[in-house]
Amino acid sequence: xxxxxRLLAEQARERPEGVALQEKLYGIxxxxxxxxxxxxxxxxxxxxxxxxxxxxxxxAVLGDNRPEWxxxxxxxxxxxxxxxxxxxxxxxxxxxxxxxxxxxxxxVAEDQEQVDKLIKVKPQVARLETVVFYDPHGLExxxxxxxxxxxxxxxxxxxxxxERPGWLDQQVADGQPDDVAVIxxxxxxxxxxxxxxLTHHNLLSMAESLTSIDPLGPKDRFVSFLPxxxxxxxxxxxxxxxxxxxxxxxxxxxxxxxxxMREIGPHVxxxxxxxxxxxxxDVQVRIDEAGWLKRRVFGWGYGIGxxxxxxxxxxxxxxxxxxxxxxxxxxxxxxxxxxQLGLARIKYCYTGxxxxxxxxxxxxxxxxxxxxxIYGQTxxxxxxxxxxxxxxRFHSVGVPLPGTELRxxxxxxxxxxxxxVFAGYLGNEQATAEAIDAEGWxxxxxxxxxxxxxLVVIDRAKDVLTAADGTxxxxxxxxxxxxxxxxxxxxxxFGTREITAMITIDPATVGVWADHERLSYTTYTxxxxxxxVGELVRHEVHRANEDLxxxxxxxxxxxxxKQLDPDDDEITRTRKVRRSVINxxxxxxxxxxxxxxxxxxxxxxxxxxxxxxxxRQVTLPIHSMERHQSLRDSxxxxxxxxxx
Amino acid sequence: MLTRAYRFELNSSRVPVGxxxxxxxxxxxxxxxxxxxxxxxxxxAQGDVHAVIGPNGAGKSSLLNCTxxxxxxxxxxxxxxxLDEGGASRTHxxxxxxxxxxxxxxxxxSFQNIELFGHLTLLENLMLGRHIHMHHHLLPALAWxxxxxxxxxxxxxxxxxxxxxxxxxxxxxxPVGSLAYGIQKRVELGRALCIEPSLLLLxxxxxxxxxxxxxxxxxxxxDVGELRGVTVMLIEHDMGVVMDISDRITVLDxxxxxxxxxxxxxARNEDVVRAYxxxxx
Numbered sequence: 040x041x042x043x044x045r046l047l048a049e050q051a052r053e054r055p056e057g058v059a060l061q062e063k064l065y066g067i068x069x070x071x072x073x074x075x076x077x078x079x080x081x082x083x084x085x086x087x088x089x090x091x092x093x094x095x096x097x098x099a100v101l102g103d104n105r106p107e108w109x110x111x112x113x114x115x116x117x118x119x120x121x122x123x124x125x126x127x128x129x130x131x132x133x134x135x136x137x138x139x140x141x142x143x144x145x146x147v148a149e150d151q152e153q154v155d156k157l158i159k160v161k162p163q164v165a166r167l168e169t170v171v172f173y174d175p176h177g178l179e180x181x182x183x184x185x186x187x188x189x190x191x192x193x194x195x196x197x198x199x200x201x202e203r204p205g206w207l208d209q210q211v212a213d214g215q216p217d218d219v220a221v222i223x224x225x226x227x228x229x230x231x232x233x234x235x236x237l238t239h240h241n242l243l244s245m246a247e248s249l250t251s252i253d254p255l256g257p258k259d260r261f262v263s264f265l266p267x268x269x270x271x272x273x274x275x276x277x278x279x280x281x282x283x284x285x286x287x288x289x290x291x292x293x294x295x296x297x298x299x300m301r302e303i304g305p306h307v308x309x310x311x312x313x314x315x316x317x318x319x320x321d322v323q324v325r326i327d328e329a330g331w332l333k334r335r336v337f338g339w340g341y342g343i344g345x346x347x348x349x350x351x352x353x354x355x356x357x358x359x360x361x362x363x364x365x366x367x368x369x370x371x372x373x374x375x376x377x378x379q380l381g382l383a384r385i386k387y388c389y390t391g392x393x394x395x396x397x398x399x400x401x402x403x404x405x406x407x408x409x410x411x412x413i414y415g416q417t418x419x420x421x422x423x424x425x426x427x428x429x430x431x432r433f434h435s436v437g438v439p440l441p442g443t444e445l446r447x448x449x450x451x452x453x454x455x456x457x458x459x460v461f462a463g464y465l466g467n468e469q470a471t472a473e474a475i476d477a478e479g480w481x482x483x484x485x486x487x488x489x490x491x492x493x494l495v496v497i498d499r500a501k502d503v504l505t506a507a508d509g510t511x512x513x514x515x516x517x518x519x520x521x522x523x524x525x526x527x528x529x530x531x532x533f534g535t536r537e538i539t540a541m542i543t544i545d546p547a548t549v550g551v552w553a554d555h556e557r558l559s560y561t562t563y564t565x566x567x568x569x570x571x572v573g574e575l576v577r578h579e580v581h582r583a584n585e586d587l588x589x590x591x592x593x594x595x596x597x598x599x600x601k602q603l604d605p606d607d608d609e610i611t612r613t614r615k616v617r618r619s620v621i622n623x624x625x626x627x628x629x630x631x632x633x634x635x636x637x638x639x640x641x642x643x644x645x646x647x648x649x650x651x652x653x654x655r656q657v658t659l660p661i662h663s664m665e666r667h668q669s670l671r672d673s674x675x676x677x678x679x680x681x682x683x
Numbered sequence: 684m685l686t687r688a689y690r691f692e693l694n695s696s697r698v699p700v701g702x703x704x705x706x707x708x709x710x711x712x713x714x715x716x717x718x719x720x721x722x723x724x725x726x727x728a729q730g731d732v733h734a735v736i737g738p739n740g741a742g743k744s745s746l747l748n749c750t751x752x753x754x755x756x757x758x759x760x761x762x763x764x765x766l767d768e769g770g771a772s773r774t775h776x777x778x779x780x781x782x783x784x785x786x787x788x789x790x791x792x793s794f795q796n797i798e799l800f801g802h803l804t805l806l807e808n809l810m811l812g813r814h815i816h817m818h819h820h821l822l823p824a825l826a827w828x829x830x831x832x833x834x835x836x837x838x839x840x841x842x843x844x845x846x847x848x849x850x851x852x853x854x855x856x857x858p859v860g861s862l863a864y865g866i867q868k869r870v871e872l873g874r875a876l877c878i879e880p881s882l883l884l885l886x887x888x889x890x891x892x893x894x895x896x897x898x899x900x901x902x903x904x905x906d907v908g909e910l911r912g913v914t915v916m917l918i919e920h921d922m923g924v925v926m927d928i929s930d931r932i933t934v935l936d937x938x939x940x941x942x943x944x945x946x947x948x949x950a951r952n953e954d955v956v957r958a959y960x961x962x963x964x
Binding site (some may be wrong): 064065066172174175176177179180190290291295298401 | 687688689788840843844847848849852853854855906909910
């Protein structure tokens, strides 16, 4: 087993002029070769050492995905330190928490926005000594002497290194595969994030097993746009990227992500469900705005693609006639759509972190995208269970990776064991002991069962409920059914006897629908309160109910007056609903839903960005599904359209 | 190696910070019997964000139009100070010059009603802002050859920095007419910056915007002023924004200057309060 810095040195030796990273800057892709990458990492490593960072310490990085992020990471690892990523959207309290636990003395921050946050928390974080920034715009007037420009650090490092020839090579050689390489924060739907330590060996053995199933090579490209603080991005961009020599591309700006991705045409992609869902919504919106001819052609092509995909995922072959038809469908309908989404070259796509609706899954397979579910968590390097190419079952998460042992405990909890199981939580031995038992099994905390060798995940073990008639289910199961609707952004289900739900609408798709219907509206609150929108969502809930067993159908729902927001702690940065916060904050609404009132009032406190707040009285109607049962005349609409 | 720091200066004025850059002296402008401006005098110092405020019809836009040469005042002088590379000082009277000659002196402006080329892309609109700095001849330009090519690449680099500064990357190749109003206003600012202004005139840069767009625009005006050192003279109705971002404010009412000073001084000026809030009758 190797380490990341050694792999980087190997790549730089074998393919010095190959493109390792490229970033779009000023509208042009600017390549960084493996040789340049390696030499910048060396400079920064020397620079970090000159700042006093020593083996076993932690360097924090706070910013969007840029080459400097990875350069800092590899530089820290070169001198035996680990890196902890902080989500760029994090606010003071989260940043302080992570810096406190990791004890980082040096933080590499992106720009003025992130530096401002660090200036604010610095007095409370005793160990923080130096902040390095790599986007100097707006920081010209800052006089804090503990701020250093990244370019200056590289220069300082070069000078420092020139006086100590061979020092860094020795450091890299001293690095052991069992050293901690990356610290990833767990998403923390239940409590404050814990810091999971992953070693070089953990990450590389995971990359080894994953690429043994889905081979990747130096010709493959990857677009890095999800936070590098997330295990999924570390797993694909860093672990697979370095061990297989992939080219990583960084988009220019959040607003240009889609266009940049289309230009690159990545070969592999790993995203949480919301990215796939938003791609599907994009397709729906675009097709609904297209003329009838395009709609008809796509509808026909999609039908063919769907049938072929249905056979392919079972590993069955298609007949000659179907192959001819599918070639035509591919040319006129499916390939153009893939190209628009930037998926024209894709070999493998993964979704994970939360369940993805079978409709969305099916859509991507029908247009020829090899989308696969993976199951894992930060504690096992993000992936342990995966669909194989010819055996994709939409309701399952696939079979364990080679080298991964899977066991279902007596109480239904999923247990995993492999060489990718993490080295424990930093500064939290109690939590580590709860996660890994004496025999090395990782207790995932998820409930699931095996179906013909395939793992099916129900939900977090503590969230599994029993319905009135004894059916085991979870709220998430119902919520996901609701969220399969393009109009529903988030849903939270309550109760076990009579299921009720709180729903937030997706302002983009509902907005387009409202435009078509000639409804005028001002804000999100106004749109969500529109009775026609209520009616629209009722149809969607009805549709979801048809897929659910009778005992767990949604009886009543309401549309919340706002979207769930990570700034209000209602949802995590990775968009997982925080149930405890919702239960507390919207207790009145939930009571009203359970009682079956026709409407419910709530006092809403709005906090503005400048810190002032106002209180408003809001009355929300509760929509009951009772009277809706008779409305069965509408044909099911195709998954690719939001028109009825 | 790639650097993220900007390589081009946006400000082309060499006048030291704090020295007078523009001096308006006793300017009067009449349209028939209407006195749009009467004996208006004010001084804009290098490096300031200088706001001109006043009720509707106070003569704010007229003053800006006189400065950029669209109107010719009947009386008075509008003096722009420049320093050449050797440090020799020159003074130009803008009141006697044509608009294109004033633009060559580095006086750039945006308009209250957006005046962009709607069918051209954002990039093309900004490249047009570079026209006074383009010097190549027709033939090499047509052939995209030699110095013409190098020059255009250089200008494109300049324009890209402006795009980066104003966060317009996502719209680079979109026809400007299809962009949202708030974005178009930003493009107008961008095109004015592409001139490399010695003085930037902004005519109601935040008119018709929502609160968020206003905040963004205020941020950009401050970036341009404080960080890039461009002297900004702007007209604005939103008093909150003006008080927040201006170094100095001149108040006009019925074509006359009724107040001039820092935001604090202006807010305490009784004439100004009367003009804005009315008097107890």
